[in-house]
Amino acid sequence: MRVLNFTVNGTPRTVHLEEGRVMLASVLRDSLGLTGTKVGCGTGQCGSCTVVMDGKAVTSCTVPAEKAEGTSVLTIESLAEGGVLHPIQQAFVEAGAIQCGFCTPGIVMRLYALFTQNPDADDETIMKELDKHLCRCTGYENIVKAAHLAQEKLRAAR
């Protein structure tokens, strides 16, 4: 049986992979119970399954599990560790950017990767990153607002 060794939310993990194609999203959700990562399309198009792998946002439904070997993965569950919302999450709550909430964790993780790497990302960059996600509820207006608010909050906390 194949074995995957990687770090998830700061903790080293060993996961036995079943036969056939196994994606990172399935490892996180089914093997590790981290169901905050959502699967909306299975083709990397909707972005709901976005997690941060070695600092980069990836759609975990298109990453074969083996590719995660030795990496460090962060999921939505890592952000509010200790019971305090991360400023990006706080921004989504305050901006009214959440309706059904299925796309939310993925977008939050995408912005986490972006703002960690590039805290002063310009509007165009932010829009380009948000454009990798689908939301069927909000019309995106408040998601854009939330992204800007998140950036402000992160700047203020610096």
Next chain:
Amino acid sequence: MTLQHVGKSVPRVDAVRKATGEAVFVADIVLPRMLHAKVLRAGVPHAKILSIDTSKAEAMPGVKKVVTGQGCGMLFGTCLWDQPPLAVDKVRHAGEPVAVVLAETGNQAAAALKEIAVEYKKLPFVLDPVEAAAPGAPLIHEKNGEYRRVEYSVHPIPGSNVFHHYKLRKGNEQEGFAKADVTVEDEFEFPLSSQAPLEPHGAICRFGTDGDIEIWASNQAPFVLRDVLADMFGIPATKVRVHIPYLGGGFGGKSDVSIEPMVAYAASFVPGYAVKLVLTRGEVISGALIGRGMKGRMRIGAKLDGTFTALKAEMYFADGAYGDTGWPVDTVAGHNCTGPYEFPNAIVDVYGVYTNSPIVGAYRGYGHPEGQFMSSRLIDMLARKLDMTPAEIMRKNFLCEGRKNALGQTIKKSNGDLFGCLDAVEKALAEEPLPPNDERYVYGRGIASMMKSPKMAANAASCCHVQVNADGSAFVNLAGIEMGQGVHTVFAQMAAEALELPFEKVRIYFDVDTQYSPWEWQTVASMQTYRGGRAIQDACRALVEKAKKTAATAWNCAPGMVAYREGVCVHPNTGATLSLGTLARGFMAANGLTVGEPLAATGWYRVPEITEPDPETGMGNAAGSWTFGAQGCALRVDRQTGEVKILHFASAFDVGRAVNPAATRGQVTGGVVQGMGAALMEKILFTDDGAAKNVTFPAYKIPRLHDAPEKQTVVLLETPNEEGPWSAKPMAEHPIVAVAPTILNALRDATGVEFTAIPVTPERILEALKTRKEDK
């Protein structure tokens, strides 16, 4: 007293758990002894099943059972019982389930699917609803007309593929057209499309060895689902328990029973095991429910001053392989295609047609966008014939006090202010002048008005239980499903208002469970704020009365003397107070002697006096409420690429009262973008072999951020009325209704081309710009 909670944009009560990923959706649920299901779908649109061999699949590793429909005599439905849980002797669309594999893991189930051998005898198939309704078309249901049905509402034409014919006969259309100075007429198409909630459908079902059924499902209608399963298996409703976790969007696509009977049927073969199925994105389109699919023709007659004299319409709906979820769409399209206008004479025929395509069910605002697409585009055409503006024609004919709608119902002032809505939209658009056309871009503006009335069962009601705790906090239990629209937040606001409690002290039960939740018809038709809100008011009123009664007993005075404010009963003379908390378990004196009832109360609301439309005239008191609105946009068309950019989209709705204005705005901005997807991008295509083709993202393209309008204006009018709780009216589906005609009217303004079919893709625009001919 001024309102403390209603009308405030409080943050959503579910926001934190959704921001953290803690909110539980059906795919997140894991049960003990759980098997994973994968479904073998027909792949051919119309065929006889000659044989199914599952022996190899059953021998595969991890496989517990392979279930087929062979020998299954069950049909399920709510008003038309025409569908088996799995295909039995024939398949009627390419996505129809033929076998379900139950295995220890999803991968094992998927591997076993490939080992199932099915032999088909292909039959001629038909996808187009007009062709399917014509004589000589391949017959999809030989038993059409013989199925059990609610005869007052569903009207099949036996020997054809028409399983439902709705007709509206108001006045005399021939006389009406004779009085007309001008007429406009055209053919229209509103294609099959996907509701595309981000969360795919899922269900987990477990049959107990004692015959009890327990199911967790992504479904907007838990009690309907319960009753359908009980009916299908011939057991009492008490033996079926339905749980509904959070829904990752519904838009109607989860309001009908779809995959659940199949999952339950499969689970019935493995008692003691839980069977879990979560659809792939492709299956959401091919194997759950899709929406729209209308081809129609409409004609409007008017006097020279723009006054309408008559309307004639014919619509054919490609409702797919089974009809139970399509017929209400057809009926609603019929009696609402007249839009927010008075037509003294109208004749409308709507045909719900069996086609060899995925099953059509509810999709946000169902029937209204399809029907009003035609009337709103024709008004735009009529305006040029009469040398008037479309707005002038609209104002001439708007439904308003004393006028009668298509169903013959008389409109009251309190039903809403269309004039105010249209004024607001025109004002918003006028604030930004259109840039002049240049080498690259042409610009245009369009407007359309709309109305929506909920379609509901005549006995549809909401029930509510309220229970006060000893600390003065209150549980409010009702079965409105939270699917993104914000219903739990709005419920909490209304309960806090009714009980005069701080918002934090009110808790709405967020997981619906048919074993504990009070009965609710279903979460559809934008009715929860309106109908659920009235049930909350009713329950809270009863609770306050109970508190007053106990306080009066404690004070030995008449209950009528006791005042109630802000969670406290007040003695009128002494000024003594007793809080809800101290009365929660009855009033207890210092020595422990307790009087009065524990503080719990029930309430309910049904929209009064609703009837099904009369089978002959299609008229009657079928609409319990209306929400009126208007929309307009300014857009730009790139002459070189054919791409459309919406520069500004303005919407105005008379919502009676916005209980949570920020949440209401969110419904509008989202609905507009979803409608824009329909107008410009979305259509389910089929292969030459009759299977749905573009079923995954991005082949099925829905709007991304860069597609969205550059700016949205949302104006909410609040005409006081007696019907809604604190005047609040239905408001959720509405923003999608007039979007397509608004955009197409603007495209006509920009390009001179009359588009009458959607989506208007860049390719179609380029082609039309080249030829500049009328586009069909």
